[in-house]
Amino acid sequence: MAHDGPPRQALAAALGSLVVRSLAVQVATAVVVAALVYLLVSNAAENLVRQGIASGFGFLRHEAGYDVGETWIQHSARNTYAHTLFVGFLNTLYVSVLGIAFATLLGIVVGVARVSRNWLIARLSAVYVEVFRNTPLLLQIVFWYTVMRQLPPPRQALHPFEGVFLSNRGLVHAIPVWTPVHGWMLAALLVGVGASLALGYWSRRRREATGASTPVLWPSLALVLGLPVGAWLLGGAPSAVDLPALRGFNFRGGATHSPEFVALLTSLVAYISAFIGEIVRAGIQAVAIGQREAARSLGLREGLILRLIVIPQALRVIVPPLTSQYLNLVKDSSLAVWIGYPDLVSVANTAINQTGQAVEGIVIMMTVYLTISLSISLFMNWYNSRVALRG
Amino acid sequence: MPAAPSPAAALAERRARARAALPPPVERVGALRWMRDNLFSSLANTLLTLLTVAALALVVPPILMWAFVGSVWYPPDPEVCRAATGACWAVIVEKHRVMFFGLYPYAEHWRPFLAVILYVVAVALTCWRRCWSWQVLVPLWAASLAAIVVLMLGGIFGLTVIDTGQWGGVPLTMVVFTATVTLGLPLGVVLALGRRSEMPVIRLLSVLFIEFIRAVPLVTILFCAAVVFPLFLPPGWNVDKMVRVLIGMGIFYGCYFAEVIRGGLQAIPRGQYEAAASLGLSYWRTTRKIILPQALRIVIPGLMNHIISAFKNSTLVIIVGLFDLLNATGAAVADPLWIRYYTEGYLFVAAVYFVGAFALSKYSQQLERWLAEGRRY
Numbered sequence: 103m104a105h106d107g108p109p110r111q112a113l114a115a116a117l118g119s120l121v122v123r124s125l126a127v128q129v130a131t132a133v134v135v136a137a138l139v140y141l142l143v144s145n146a147a148e149n150l151v152r153q154g155i156a157s158g159f160g161f162l163r164h165e166a167g168y169d170v171g172e173t174w175i176q177h178s179a180r181n182t183y184a185h186t187l188f189v190g191f192l193n194t195l196y197v198s199v200l201g202i203a204f205a206t207l208l209g210i211v212v213g214v215a216r217v218s219r220n221w222l223i224a225r226l227s228a229v230y231v232e233v234f235r236n237t238p239l240l241l242q243i244v245f246w247y248t249v250m251r252q253l254p255p256p257r258q259a260l261h262p263f264e265g266v267f268l269s270n271r272g273l274v275h276a277i278p279v280w281t282p283v284h285g286w287m288l289a290a291l292l293v294g295v296g297a298s299l300a301l302g303y304w305s306r307r308r309r310e311a312t313g314a315s316t317p318v319l320w321p322s323l324a325l326v327l328g329l330p331v332g333a334w335l336l337g338g339a340p341s342a343v344d345l346p347a348l349r350g351f352n353f354r355g356g357a358t359h360s361p362e363f364v365a366l367l368t369s370l371v372a373y374i375s376a377f378i379g380e381i382v383r384a385g386i387q388a389v390a391i392g393q394r395e396a397a398r399s400l401g402l403r404e405g406l407i408l409r410l411i412v413i414p415q416a417l418r419v420i421v422p423p424l425t426s427q428y429l430n431l432v433k434d435s436s437l438a439v440w441i442g443y444p445d446l447v448s449v450a451n452t453a454i455n456q457t458g459q460a461v462e463g464i465v466i467m468m469t470v471y472l473t474i475s476l477s478i479s480l481f482m483n484w485y486n487s488r489v490a491l492r493g
Numbered sequence: 494m495p496a497a498p499s500p501a502a503a504l505a506e507r508r509a510r511a512r513a514a515l516p517p518p519v520e521r522v523g524a525l526r527w528m529r530d531n532l533f534s535s536l537a538n539t540l541l542t543l544l545t546v547a548a549l550a551l552v553v554p555p556i557l558m559w560a561f562v563g564s565v566w567y568p569p570d571p572e573v574c575r576a577a578t579g580a581c582w583a584v585i586v587e588k589h590r591v592m593f594f595g596l597y598p599y600a601e602h603w604r605p606f607l608a609v610i611l612y613v614v615a616v617a618l619t620c621w622r623r624c625w626s627w628q629v630l631v632p633l634w635a636a637s638l639a640a641i642v643v644l645m646l647g648g649i650f651g652l653t654v655i656d657t658g659q660w661g662g663v664p665l666t667m668v669v670f671t672a673t674v675t676l677g678l679p680l681g682v683v684l685a686l687g688r689r690s691e692m693p694v695i696r697l698l699s700v701l702f703i704e705f706i707r708a709v710p711l712v713t714i715l716f717c718a719a720v721v722f723p724l725f726l727p728p729g730w731n732v733d734k735m736v737r738v739l740i741g742m743g744i745f746y747g748c749y750f751a752e753v754i755r756g757g758l759q760a761i762p763r764g765q766y767e768a769a770a771s772l773g774l775s776y777w778r779t780t781r782k783i784i785l786p787q788a789l790r791i792v793i794p795g796l797m798n799h800i801i802s803a804f805k806n807s808t809l810v811i812i813v814g815l816f817d818l819l820n821a822t823g824a825a826v827a828d829p830l831w832i833r834y835y836t837e838g839y840l841f842v843a844a845v846y847f848v849g850a851f852a853l854s855k856y857s858q859q860l861e862r863w864l865a866e867g868r869r870y
Contacts, residue, residue, distance in 0.1 A: 127692060132694050149726075220531065220538045221532055222532060223545060237805070237843050237846055238846050241819055241843055433710035433711070436710040440812055461721055464716055471710055
């Protein structure tokens with residue numbers, strides 16, 4: 103009988119039974135999951151043998167035999183699958199990085215416009231957000247891709263600005279001719295960024311030690327922008343521009359972006375920037391009006407109020423959801439497979455179709471996205487811990 | 494000596510005096526005042542307004558002219574459209590059956606049509622507050638889903654069997670969306686409870702599963718469901734491709750739902766758990782009767798965000814070869830006779846999705862207000 107023993111014993115028994123039950127449940131779950139995994143893997147092994155499909159990652163060293171439309175490194179059909187997949191990975195990174203940069207810029211503009219005191223601007227921005235947020239991304243991609251494909255051929259290309267052509271071969275625009283001076287400008291830019299970071303650090307230390315403030319913003323801007331411009335002027339201001347021109351049936355010169363790339367980037371930027379706009383608006387509105395008023399009553403200038411009071415507090419609200427939008431953009435770039443932009447997923451998809459090694463192909467895709475997602479999460483968590491409230 | 498005025502009379506007198514007061518000066522009310530406040534409040538704002546108006550004047554009239562004035566609705570003839578100056582909406586008139594029902598046999602289109610009507614009625618009833626009880630919703634959905642499956646699949650009542658491979662258009666979009674949500678929500682609850690469990694093994698398994706699925710794109714999950722999953726089945730077994738894709742979508746969104754629900758679980762004060770424990774309720778009774786009803790109520794707005802996303806991302810099933818509304822439209826406007834009018838076709842479908850997603854998000858805001866009514870403390 104349960105109530106026979108002294109209370110202490112009953113309690114111990116009850117606790118014991120709880121612990122035992124919890125252990126039993128956990129062991130049972132672990133066993134079921136392990137058995138399930140074992141069953142699936144042995145099924146897969148049997149099926150692969152039966153269908154005569156090789157398994158393992160040995161295929162990565164074989165010749166891929168297909169070309170990739172857009173590459174950032176030397177690539178041909180003679181290269182291995184591993185090399186080809188790496189080309190796809192670089193394309194994913196490329197469209198993601200550009201997408202994040204443009205979507206952030208546009209998103210900030212949209213978010214600030216939504217809280218504008220100008221009624222027209224605020225309404226327009228709201229319409230933008232609702233339209234692009236409530237239409238499926240894949241539909242936008244398909245639409246822009248069809249638009250690009252239906253553009254006139256290069257001979258009748260649209261020519262909105264000097265040096266920019268839009269045709270069914272994609273977007274062609276002028277770029278500066280690369281000279282060694284541009285390398286020096288890049289170096290000067292890095293030096294400028296480093297110097298302004300050092301200046302910021304020194305100024306903060308000085309303020310903490312003596313209370314005296316040093317201007318940081320304008321000197322930093324001068325360093326970051328001035329040094330490259332100075333290097334350019336010192337290098338003799340090379341201003342040669344590689345203008346695209348029609349030769350025969352296509353363009354020569356300039357930089358060319360494929361219709362797939364233009365459609366994908368446009369849609370990703372339009373879709374994600376609508377979400378970022380809402381995040382920025384929420385962040386701005388989250389800063390209590392009293393904070394601005396208090397700052398004004400202290401006699402701070404408007405620029406300083408924005409920089410010291412509003413933006414730091416808004417960032418605290420903005421950064422976590424912004425992170426998940428960046429992650430969404432990277433993952434959504436995989437929709438490229440539908441229109442054939444050679445990102446990781448579509449390159450790996452071709453590999454799967456050629457070798458039949460679907461399991462390995464998907465494991466590679468998933469591992470790569472897992473790594474990218476975890477890296478962005480780690481970086482943004484680090485950044486978030488810098489802007490978050492301390493203590 | 495007159496009697497002191499009663500409070501009511503004093504109030505009436507004050508009201509009368511307020512009515513007799515002069516109206517505010519003209520420049521402080523009305524359209525002019527509004528415009529000065531909202532459009533021309535400063536030099537910069539005035540410039541911005543003028544620039545925007547100019548840009549709108551440049552862009553909007555040609556679009557309106559294209560969409561309405563020079564457009565063709567009827568007859569559905571590409572030659573008539575070619576002669577017209579505006580949009581060719583006739584492409585929708587011509588192709589609407591393909592767009593709406595995809596590859597479904599033409600003579601049987603009344604079946605998906607009836608299914609869509611049934612579905613819309615069920616959704617409308619679900620959105621209506623009067624119907625919010627398990628006694629209404631569970632039979633309603635059980636009956637309408639069964640009726641929809643019977644209508645679409647056939648095989649009994651003398652209906653010919655239509656294989657899921659031939660399903661398409663709006664009914665397919667509707668099936669994908671509904672299955673995603675109805676599979677995803679229970680899975681989300683289980684995973685969220687697992688992640689909050691005190692048993693380390695269960696917690697670890699839930700965390701790994703949720704974080705893994707959330708880190709990879711939906712496309713890879715769909716590939717898994719369509720291409721890889723059959724390899725993991727015992728030889729000779731076969732699961733319908735559409736069913737596999739639906740399960741994949743359900744698992745993917747289940748993990749996103751789980752994270753939202755976990756937030757709700759964390760928001761329940763400890764006292765609730767302790768009170769339930771002091772009443773001697775078991776874990777499952779505590780969860781079912783005390784914790785979940787409160788937690789789910791809190792997270793409904795968050796869940797709605799993901800439900801809207803599931804609605805939009807139901808389009809992704811086209812990547813593994815299903816013929817939903819988007820894919821059917823793509824196929825319809827790929828007709829060489831009508832390819833010039835793809836813009837009209839896609840704009841129309843975009844409008845359909847927009848109405849759905851926008852209505853869901855407005856409804857979610859209304860839901861938030863309704864749920865806030867009971868919690869004004």
